[in-house]
Amino acid sequence: MEKGPLVAVSDAILYSGNAISVADGKGRFVLPLEMRKQVKQASGGENRLCLSIHMANGCATGFGLSYKQFLYDEVAELERLAREANRPFNGDLERENRLSMIEDVNFDDGGRFFLHPDIKEEVGISDAVVFLGVGLYFQLWDPKALVASPDRPAVIRNKAKRWLDARAAEGGK
Structure with missing residues (x-):
């Protein structure tokens, strides 16, 4: 089977599952174990995570x-494809939209990483994060x-709601 630039499903790393992480005292979150293994594999064996x-x-x-x-x-x-169809296409703008917001961060062997402050602010994350593999x-x-x-x-929203309710009952935020 000939491969173009698009990743064949058999070659792709597919993230699934969900988890909740609370920031530690230094403000780091923990990448769930399976996602951590997959990110490391997708990053050539390096503990390198891309966030956007x-x-x-x-x-x-x-x-x-x-x-x-x-x-x-x-x-x-x-x-x-645009060239072949003689259609206008602004590749620079498309690369800006896809790549300019990506922040590369390291994570330690325990999966701890810092979420870039700009990303946290943009999406409203403070001291807890829900991971969803999609x-x-x-x-x-x-x-x-x-x-x-x-x-x-709904099942994921309900899980997050139960977690928030339990946290509030314990006196958390």
């Missing part, structure tokens, strides 16, 4: 270096924002 903003959903996104390359390659493919990347949500998002799966 999902403008349509109001959450952050996380992935390994291979998906960052995929985003770049996908724009090159769109440019090629395929080629995972999402990072503020728990309250996730609960308030009717388009997210």
Whole structure:
């Protein structure tokens, strides 16, 4: 099977599952174990996590270096298709939209990482984050924002709500 710039499903790292992490005393979150293994694999064995903003959903996104390359390659493919169809296409603008908000961060062997302050502010994350694996990347949500998002799966929103309620009952935020 001939491969173009798009990743074949069999080659792709697919994130799934969900977890909640509370920032430690230094403000670090913990990447869930399975996602951590996948990010490391997607980053050529390095503890390198790419974080960005999902403008349509109001959450952050996380992935390994291979998906960052995929985003770049996908724009090159769109440019090629536009050229072949004699259609206008602004590749620079598309790369700005896809790549300019990505922050590369290191995580330690325990999965601890700092979420960039600009990303935290943009998506409203303070001291807790819900991870949602959604395929080629995972999402990072503020728990309250996730609960308030009717388009997210009810089972995940309910899990976040139960967690928030338990936290409030314990005197947390």
